[in-house]
Amino acid sequence: MELEQILPKDIERRSFEIITKELGDRVLDPVNASVIKRVIHTTADFDYVQNLVFSREAVPLALKALREGTPIVTDTNMGMAGINKRALKKWGSEVYCFMSDEDVARAALEKGTTRAWAGVDKAAGLKEDCIFAIGNAPTALVRLYELVKEGRIKPRLIIAVPVGFVNVEAAKELILSLDVPYIVARGRKGGSNVAAAICNALLYQLPFPG
C-alpha cells in the first residue's frame, strides 16, 4: 500500500469523493446527504447511512437556528473541542458544556442522577432555546424528553447520538417520539465525535459570513 501524494488542503475533498464513490447506488436524501457523509468521514463507518434518522425538515430548521445565533449545548468536553467554534462565532453563537460546572456536579449528587441530566436542567434555564448535541449520555436524552413533554423547553434541534450499551437505544427512541427537530443515530453507535461532526456539517452548509 503506497502513500498518495496529495496536498493537505485537498485531503478532505478527496475523502468525500471516495465516500461518494463507495456509497455507489445507495441514494441519500439530498437535504441530509452532507450530514451523513461527514459522519462517515469522521467514523469511516457506512452503517450511518442506515442509522441516521432525520425528522422532517430537520436540516433546514437547524440551519435557520444556526443563522439566528442559537447556542449549542453539548454533553462532553470532547464534543465541545470538536465543534468548529470559529464558524459558530461568525454567527454570533457559541457552544456550552456544563459537565464540569460545580453547580451541575452538586445538583447531580443531591438528586442521585448524572451530571449530564443536571446539565440539561441548567441549559433549560438559558434565556434562549438551544440546539442540543448529545454524544455521550443517554440520561441527557431522557431529561430532554421529560422537559419537552412538560412544555418547559423547545429545542431548536436535538442531535441524539450517544454511543453505548446501557439505555442508549431506548433513550434515542424517546427522542424519535418527540415533535421537535431531531437527528438521531439509531442503535448503539455514535459518540462525541459524531455529535461534533453533525454540528460542523450543518455549519459548513452556511455561507461563511464576512
Next chain:
Amino acid sequence: MELEQILPKDIERRSFEIITKELGDRVLDPVNASVIKRVIHTTADFDYVQNLVFSREAVPLALKALREGTPIVTDTNMGMAGINKRALKKWGSEVYCFMSDEDVARAALEKGTTRAWAGVDKAAGLKEDCIFAIGNAPTALVRLYELVKEGRIKPRLIIAVPVGFVNVEAAKELILSLDVPYIVARGRKGGSNVAAAICNALLYQLPFPG
C-alpha cells in the same frame, strides 16, 4: 424497548459485562483485553477485535512508561479533551497537543505540510521520549516513521489510530513496520475518541496512586 433502572455509577460496569458477553467465543489476549474492550465501549464497534494490533509487550511497556510520568502527545484537541488528565497528573505526567501553536502553524505553512506533521517535529524537541496518541492525522504517523528511522526519537508507545480514507491505511502500515511499541487500529477506522480511549484504558490499569 424499556429504560433499565440503573445507578450512574453502575453503567460502565454493566456496559463491560455486555461487551464481554457479546464477545462470546472470541478470545482476547488477556494482556490487551482491557484496551480492546474500552475501545469497543467507546465506539460500540466490535470490528476493533480484529483491527487492533499490538506490538509484543506494548501494554506492559506502555504501563511502565506511564508510571514513569512519560508525557502523551496527541494530534487533536478532541483527543486531549478525552484523556483523563486527573489520572495522568497523579503520575506526574501531562498531555500536549501542539496543533493550535503558532510556531507549529508557521512551520507547517513554510514547509507546505500539515500542522500535525510540524507538531510531531515540535514533540521531537521535548527533553523526554513521549507516548504519541495519533487519532486523526496520517501525516503525523509519516513524520513519526521518518524520525524513528533517522534515530531522532524513541517513542515509548505509538498509538496509531487515525480515521479516514486518504493515506490512513498506508500510514498505519508504516508504523507496523517499526521496532517500537505500538497499538495500531489497522484499516480505515479509528479517531480521536479511540486514541483517548486507549490512553484511558492504559491509565485505568495502574493503581490510582494516593
